[in-house]
Amino acid sequence: MKIGNATSLVTLLLGATVFSAPVFAQNTTSLKHTLVLEDLENPWDMAFLDDGTMFYTEKCKGLSVLLPSGETKALLGMGGSEGFASTADDLFCEGQAGMMGVAIDPNFANNRRIYVYSTSNMSTPHTNRLMRLEVSDDFSNVSGRTDIVDDVPYKMKASDHPFGGPGAHNGGRVRFNPGDGYLYLTTGDTHNGQVPQSPTMMGSKVLRIDTDGTAAPENTPPVGFDKRTYTYGHRNVQGIAFHPGTGTPIAAEHGPWHSDEITVLRNGGNAGWDPRPNMAGRGDCPDNYCGYSPNQMVGENRFARASWMPMTDFETYPSAMPPIWNNNGWSQGTSSAAFLEGDTWGDWDGAMVVGLMGIGFGGTPLGQRIDVLQLTDDGTEVIDVTEMTLPMEAGRFRSLVVGPDGSLYAAIDEGMIHKLTP
Amino acid sequence: MKTGSIIVIWLTILLGTSQAAAQDVEVGKSLYKKNCRACHGPTAKGLASYPKLVGHPAEYLVDRLERYRAGEKFGPNTPLMAPRAKKLSDEDISNIVTFIVTTFE
Secondary structure (H helix, E strand, O other): OOHHHHHHHHHHHHHHOOOOOOOOOOOOOOOEEEEEEOOOOOEEEEEEOOOOOEEEEEOOOEEEEEOOOOOEEEEEEOOOOOOOOEEOOOEOOEOOEOEEEEEEOOOHHHHOEEEEEEEEOOOOOOEEEEEEEEEOOOOOOEEEEEEEEEEEEOOOOOOOOOOOOOOOOOOOOEEEOOOOOOEEEEOEOOOOOOOOOOOOOOOOOEEEEOOOOOEOOOOOOOOOOOOOEEEEOOOEEEEEEEOOOOOOEEEEEOOOOOOOEEEEOOOOEEOOOOOOOOOOOOOOOHHHOOOOOOOOOOOOOHHHHHHHOOOOOOOOOOOOOOEEEOHHHOOOOEEEEEEOOOHHHHHHOOOEEEEEOOOOOOOOOOOOEEEEEEEOOOOOOEEEEEEOOOOOOOOOEEEEEEOOOOOEEEEEOOOEEEEEEO | OOHHHHHHHHHHHHOOOHHHHHHHHHHHHHHHHHHOHHHHOOOOOOEOOEOOOOOOOHHHHHHHHHHHHOOOOOOOOHHHHHHHHHOOOHHHHHHHHHHHHHHOO
């Protein structure tokens, strides 16, 4: 019997082997767990209306909506997708790139607008775009696509780096700040050493714009910078949340082989990531990007790495925004952030939650989890960090969103959207 | 004879009896959960930038694991794969691959 014909064995083996459902952790908190959706393909983000309607993206498929009735409708597909009300042939996925963040206009009841961030091949080099769409009254389709941001860099070619395939580091979160009403878009460095400190390339930035894509006039980037820039010098920001008391944006981003960071953003601030070669005592680096150096393919002490290629380089940029948390120096895939709100959360009311996807490299603990960060009242310091004891199996926590019912919704790459209710 | 060929032959022999195969699938399942699942997913369909394992013949999967184990550098995920593969014995590779090719579609 050839192993290539192993499919024929499946029935036989299944008869002798019990493939049980996932074994849930025994030590759960009082959180109640509901599986909202499953069998999705890399769900990336969600956005809610007050009645519980949930828009969600799948990285390689497109945009869909789950209605309060339980019915789902596939709205806008990527190129080649089937079963969607419409498809946009320029949208594609590759590596980490694809359809990512989604946000709902605060004035949705009147303008029916939503905002979706996706990779597009409409231009060459390809880019990441923030699209504005209008949802039909019956939630059956979207129309009126307007690309309000069309120039966020995309990595076209593979490079000699870990995770070095095309499509790396796009950022991807899209959120409205209830405090100032502006739309925030987070981007990434695309494994390009020049991008983070570039005044004009819109990777490694947090953009603050209006719903037409125009820079917020209050933005104060350094002279010569694109006015859409709220902050710059980031590595790959996939999480942004706004302090419920102050409205201050707080970013969560991946570290390289060390130092995931939570950073309170300052208008015009520099996050201090500068992976250019021949900078800060470094020499040449593979493909002109020092982001994983030195010894980028081998495990090494994280603090030594942080000293050589810091996430926030205070020596070069003394006024860089300091992180308020660095995951004890580990890099475990910090991806998304939100603030819990409501009395039902008890002591966690007002706490920040951060999702980690897990990266087990070079002795780093895998770390798939949701952390609960207690901040000071002004949101500028971390008081305590607690790992949420989950009432379900952990996964690659890609997106955390607090729904209108006060529950915490968590999308994991494994294809599920969970609801956690206190 | 290459080690990969030996493993494939061994796999063939093991899979010849359902009881032994089931036992090795269980071992493979445990090894998969410990070493592979976090990146390649619970159904081996791949996650994010981690590739899918389903749809490949056993020979391919064995070859890849052996090359990573031997220290060969290929592909952008080598730094993640190599340390894990180095810990795997021929039997471990056999069990993991058996689990993958007999469990997932």
